[in-house]
Amino acid sequence: DGGITQSPKYLFRKEGQNVTLSCEQNLNHDAMYWYRQDPGQGLRLIYYSQIVNDFQKGDIAEGYSVSREKKESFPLTVTSAQKNPTAFYLCATRPFRGASGNTIYFGEGSWLTVV
Amino acid sequence: QKEVEQNSGPLSVPEGAIASLNCTYSDRVSQSFFWYRQYSGKSPELIMSIYSNGDKEDGRFTAQLNKASQYVSLLIRDSQPSDSATYLCAVNVAGNQFYFGTGTSLTVIP
Numbered sequence: 582d583g584g585i586t587q588s589p590k591y592l593f594r595k596e597g598q599n600v601t602l603s604c605e606q607n608l609n610h611d612a613m614y615w616y617r618q619d620p621g622q623g624l625r626l627i628y629y630s631q632i633v634n635d636f637q638k639g640d641i642a643e644g645y646s647v648s649r650e651k652k653e654s655f656p657l658t659v660t661s662a663q664k665n666p667t668a669f670y671l672c673a674t675r676p677f678r679g680a681s682g683n684t685i686y687f688g689e690g691s692w693l694t695v696v
Numbered sequence: 697q698k699e700v701e702q703n704s705g706p707l708s709v710p711e712g713a714i715a716s717l718n719c720t721y722s723d724r725v726s727q728s729f730f731w732y733r734q735y736s737g738k739s740p741e742l743i744m745s746i747y748s749n750g751d752k753e754d755g756r757f758t759a760q761l762n763k764a765s766q767y768v769s770l771l772i773r774d775s776q777p778s779d780s781a782t783y784l785c786a787v788n789v790a791g792n793q794f795y796f797g798t799g800t801s802l803t804v805i806p
Contacts, residue, residue: 612792623700623784623798624740631792671739675792683728683747683788687739 584608585688587672593696594659594666602657602691604672612675613655614685617641617668624671630655631677659693667695699723700787702797710805715772717800719785722766728788729761729768733781734799740784744770775804 585606594600604613612631616624626639630649644663649655659666672688700721709715717731728747732740746752746759746768758771768787772779782799789795 614794616796621704621798624796626793629792637792684730684742684745685786685794686742687732690739 585672585674585686587670587688587691589691590689591692591694593694595696597661599658599660600693602659602670602672602693604655604657604688605653606655606674606688607653608674608676608686609652610674610686611652611677612685613649614673614675615639615645615647615655615657616671616673618671618690619668627657627670665695666693668693699789699795700785700797702783702785702800704798705801706803707800708803708805709775711775711777713775713804715775715779715802715804717770717772717783717785717802719768719770719797720766721768721785721787721795723787723789723795724763724766726763726766726787726789729759730786730788730794731757731759731768731770732784732786733779734784735781743783772802775802777804777806780804 588603614629615627628647630636646658670691673685675685731744734740744759746761752759756773760769780803784799785797787795
């Protein structure tokens with residue numbers, strides 16, 4: 582089954598805890614992205630990565646960290662420094678090559694709630 | 697000024713009517729334009745992409761782009777209740793950045 586797999590779908594975090602959201606893709610896409618969506622708001626970019634072992638901060642990177650050790654995986658860690666982490670988190674990929682090289686495709690998302 | 701602006705709605709149309717969704721963007725070097733549909737609680741799914749001025753049709757959907765006016769729209773013909781969702785406009789500026797509007801909520805009334 583191909584595509585972008587995010588896990589877990591639902592996650593509850595206690596205050597002061599770090600949590601890691603997983604994003605795995607088998608589309609052989611080069612670029613991967615993490616977005617955050619709050620109710621009634623648009624998508625805001627947290628981090629993105631074009632190639633393995635390289636990533637760039639987006640507009641709201643504070644309190645988050647990522648790694649890109651292999652092409653297929655781009656996990657996002659929400660640290661305790663992120664003061665308001667409750668949101669819907671979306672992982673996306675972009676092929677770069679071919680006719681749809683400029684298009685990004687989304688995983689199913691992960692809901693994070695602080696309790 | 698936001699990079700991408702959409703009327704948040706809600707927009708309501710009767711079943712079978714044409715729904716018209718609009719989007720303006722601020723960056724004149726924007727190259728690629730996208731419409732995504734997002735059902736409540738779900739992730740966005742790509743409906744249309746458009747790269748050059750004019751119209752692009754795909755089934756009941758037509759995207760229209762006017763780069764001089766920095767305007768992109770989505771028309772949905774023969775609207776169905778299953779089209780009820782939030783529609784996100786996205787713009788790709790040269791490079792890796794994609795900017796999203798806040799979305800327009802569409803309700804198709806049976």
